[in-house]
Amino acid sequence: MLGLAALVLLAAVVASLAVGSRDVPLGTVWDALRGTATGQDALVVRELRVPRTLAGLLVGAALGLSGALMQALTRNPLADPGLLGVNAGAAAAMVTALAVLGLTSRLQLVWFAMLGAAVVSVAVYVIGSAGRGGATPVRLALAGTAVTAALTAYTTAWILLDQRTFDRFRFWQVGSLAGQDAAVVAQLAPFVLVGTALGLSQVRPLNALALGVDSGRALGASVTRTRVLTALAVTLLCGSATAAVGPVAFVGLAVPHLVRALTGPDQRWVLPLSTLLAPGLLLLGDVIGRVVVRPGELEVSIVAAVLGAPVLVALVRRRRLAQL
Amino acid sequence: MSVDVRPGPLTRPTGVADRARRGRTLRGRTGARFSVRLEGRTALVCAGLLAALAAVVAVLLTTGDYPLTVPQAVSALLGQGRPADAFVVTGLRLPRVVVGVLVGVALGVAGAVFQQVTRNPLGSPDVIGFTHGAVTGALVVLLVLGGTGSAVPLGALVGGFANAALVYALSVRGGLQGYRLILVGIGVSAVLIAVNNYLLTRSRVEQAQAAQLWITGSLNARGWDQALPLAAGLAVLLPVLLVLGRSLTVLDLGDDAARALGVRVDRLKLAVLAAAVAVTALAATAAGPIAFIALAAPQVARRLTGAVGSGLVAAGLTGAVLLLLSDLAAQRLFSPVQLPVGVMTGAVGGLYLCWLLVAQWRRGLG
Numbered sequence: 001m002l003g004l005a006a007l008v009l010l011a012a013v014v015a016s017l018a019v020g021s022r023d024v025p026l027g028t029v030w031d032a033l034r035g036t037a038t039g040q041d042a043l044v045v046r047e048l049r050v051p052r053t054l055a056g057l058l059v060g061a062a063l064g065l066s067g068a069l070m071q072a073l074t075r076n077p078l079a080d081p082g083l084l085g086v087n088a089g090a091a092a093a094m095v096t097a098l099a100v101l102g103l104t105s106r107l108q109l110v111w112f113a114m115l116g117a118a119v120v121s122v123a124v125y126v127i128g129s130a131g132r133g134g135a136t137p138v139r140l141a142l143a144g145t146a147v148t149a150a151l152t153a154y155t156t157a158w159i160l161l162d163q164r165t166f167d168r169f170r171f172w173q174v175g176s177l178a179g180q181d182a183a184v185v186a187q188l189a190p191f192v193l194v195g196t197a198l199g200l201s202q203v204r205p206l207n208a209l210a211l212g213v214d215s216g217r218a219l220g221a222s223v224t225r226t227r228v229l230t231a232l233a234v235t236l237l238c239g240s241a242t243a244a245v246g247p248v249a250f251v252g253l254a255v256p257h258l259v260r261a262l263t264g265p266d267q268r269w270v271l272p273l274s275t276l277l278a279p280g281l282l283l284l285g286d287v288i289g290r291v292v293v294r295p296g297e298l299e300v301s302i303v304a305a306v307l308g309a310p311v312l313v314a315l316v317r318r319r320r321l322a323q324l
Numbered sequence: 325m326s327v328d329v330r331p332g333p334l335t336r337p338t339g340v341a342d343r344a345r346r347g348r349t350l351r352g353r354t355g356a357r358f359s360v361r362l363e364g365r366t367a368l369v370c371a372g373l374l375a376a377l378a379a380v381v382a383v384l385l386t387t388g389d390y391p392l393t394v395p396q397a398v399s400a401l402l403g404q405g406r407p408a409d410a411f412v413v414t415g416l417r418l419p420r421v422v423v424g425v426l427v428g429v430a431l432g433v434a435g436a437v438f439q440q441v442t443r444n445p446l447g448s449p450d451v452i453g454f455t456h457g458a459v460t461g462a463l464v465v466l467l468v469l470g471g472t473g474s475a476v477p478l479g480a481l482v483g484g485f486a487n488a489a490l491v492y493a494l495s496v497r498g499g500l501q502g503y504r505l506i507l508v509g510i511g512v513s514a515v516l517i518a519v520n521n522y523l524l525t526r527s528r529v530e531q532a533q534a535a536q537l538w539i540t541g542s543l544n545a546r547g548w549d550q551a552l553p554l555a556a557g558l559a560v561l562l563p564v565l566l567v568l569g570r571s572l573t574v575l576d577l578g579d580d581a582a583r584a585l586g587v588r589v590d591r592l593k594l595a596v597l598a599a600a601v602a603v604t605a606l607a608a609t610a611a612g613p614i615a616f617i618a619l620a621a622p623q624v625a626r627r628l629t630g631a632v633g634s635g636l637v638a639a640g641l642t643g644a645v646l647l648l649l650s651d652l653a654a655q656r657l658f659s660p661v662q663l664p665v666g667v668m669t670g671a672v673g674g675l676y677l678c679w680l681l682v683a684q685w686r687r688g689l690g
Contacts, residue, residue, distance in 0.1 A: 130682040142623075142681055149616045150674030156540055157667045159533075166536065167529045174521040250514040257507075298522070305518035309511040313494055316507045 001263060005276040012283035016053040017045055020290045055180040056283040058192045059245050062237035064278020065199050067252025068259070068271050072206045073230045074141050080253035084144045086235060088151040089120025090242040094172060095158045099165040110184055110243045117239030123147060125231060140231070175246040175301030177286050188240045195236030200271055202230050207267045248301040251278055254308045261315050366629045366638060373641035377425070380648040385417050423546040423610050424651050425644045426554045428617060430607040432625070432643020433565055433636050435618030437600040440572045441593050442506050448619040449604045455613040456516035457487020458605065459539050463520055466535045467527045476538060477609035484608060487512060488601040541614030541666030543651050550610040557606040561599050568596050569636040614666045617643050620673040627680055646673055
């Protein structure tokens with residue numbers, strides 16, 4: 001199963017480097033990567049396709065893993081990484097930076113989006129853990145929904161009042177891998193790596209807690225610690241992904257479902273496989289988006305939704321889904 | 325508080341549950357043929373909500389750029405008083421308030437039904453994706469076909485129903501499961517959101533912003549043209565939902581138990597969901613897909629009444645109060661800028677839900 005996912009990933013990376021509005025032969029791609037080729041094709045590969053592919057890898061892995069973590073944490077199949085308010089926080093901070101501070105550089109905006117995602121996640125966690133009983137998953141989901149609604153209102157007010165901000169925001173909102181800056185990718189890589197390590201380290205306690213809080217405790221898992229660390233990982237992963245490419249819906253939600261349909265609910269499989277499979281699918285979606293409307297492109301989030309949804313619907317219809 | 329017009333196996337078990345909840349059953353002269361259940365706290369909360377609604381309506385009718393006293397507004401409503409007053413009250417403010425109340429009730433009730441059937445607090449029409457279909461329909465009319473005015477609600481209606489029918493057709497398989505319905509709904513909405521984003525990025529910025537305004541949902545410049553069809557539709561659909569809503573409480577016991585109690589589960593679910601979708605559609609054609617009321621109103625109502633079950637009346641009243649309060653804030657807070665009410669429902673509903681959750685958890689409930 002891991003081998004299959006790795007194969008998909010490899011094929012996606014190769015295709016992402018070679019295919020586009022300008023097709024590059026595989027030999028030239030290889031030479032360009034080693035630095036021996038020159039000319040237009042090599043330039044395209046090195047300057048445009050490599051950052052874009054790296055961004056796709058990071059973002060895909062981040063979305064897949066954070067989605068799986070989120071569903072494990074809340075034990076709710078509807079949970080997607082945006083549920084903790086991460087996307088709404090990033091969007092609100094982006095709009096503030098665009099409208100109030102007048103920032104336009106992608107490198108600066110990324111930091112704002114990260115900051116917004118982090119602040120809002122903490123706020124959701126504080127609200128969710130008010131009173132006795134601590135931050136149960138249902139509370140986190142409800143608090144996240146409420147905060148998201150309030151922030152979305154703020155964002156909408158700005159984009160309705162300020163046309164210039166709206167114009168920039170609508171392109172960020174659609175979620176695209178196009179035009180990725182290598183510097184942005186380099187900025188985000190550490191966050192994604194730390195988040196991935198943190199997330200994967202929670203496999204055993206999450207498995208134990210899937211049996212219920214009491215059984216989980218009896219099996220030696222610390223409830224609070226697991227919840228805090230998992231939420232932290234989700235914030236790091238989803239926050240950096242959203243900051244980089246805008247909110248890409250559906251990948252984080254659907255990939256874990258797909259994986260669970262193949263492997264069952266064991267987190268030892270679900271978390272790593274989601275991490276591996278999501279970037280492959282995201283990159284394939286990106287490649288398809290480059291090909292279907294040449295010479296223009298479709299944004300990856302659009303392709304991901306249009307292709308992924310029928311798969312999800314078919315899975316839901318065909319068999320009993322592995323419950324959480 | 326709900327009306328049960330069906331005698332038979334259903335009444336006995338819920339009757340037991342009633343007594344356990346200290347409810348009181350008022351019986352008509354013919355005995356069990358027709359009975360109304362009144363729960364003290366629910367009735368009290370509903371009365372409070374009605375009072376709050378009346379207060380907000382009074383504020384909305386009397387304040388603004390052309391302030392009036394309450395007696396002036398009342399005489400204008402009764403067809404007396406100065407013509408200018410009558411024009412402002414019955415021509416401008418009243419239809420807007422009526423649309424607001426009706427849309428709020430519709431969204432609150434529809435949200436409660438959806439959450440009950442899917443047995444998930446997140447299972448509102450927004451999540452299941454009816455709204456996204458309506459938006460797609462409206463965007464196609466606005467941005468692709470270049471239509472305006474009455475064509476936009478029509479597009480929304482077609483889009484919304486097509487979406488709901490598709491979701492239903494895809495999720496029916498050996499009975500309707502809430503879980504499957506939600507997942508299919510999410511899948512279909514993901515595609516629609518993508519289409520919506522695509523349409524928004526591929527059009528001129530002025531057009532796109534106008535479309536964004538419609539998507540947000542607004543009561544600005546709503547008149548009797550919107551209010552009357554909405555009222556007529558709801559007059560048919562809401563009683564149906566209230567009658568069927570009684571049986572929904574039994575679904576909380578699980579599909580099998582409900583079946584054993586004599587409820588035709590699948591037929592009931594189909595009927596209430598179809599009615600709820602139609603109600604949501606009517607609301608969206610009048611005011612656009614206003615966010616969050618359908619999600620928040622049932623949750624707020626449930627926490628106010630402390631009742632189990634659907635509580636459709638309380639949810640509808642809560643929806644109306646939330647929507648009118650939001651509209652008041654949207655009109656006055658940033659005046660002279662008139663924000664669309666959809667912005668405020670999110671802000672007001674979201675913050676209120678936050679406060680409510682925290683307050684409840686502090687007291688060690690939930």
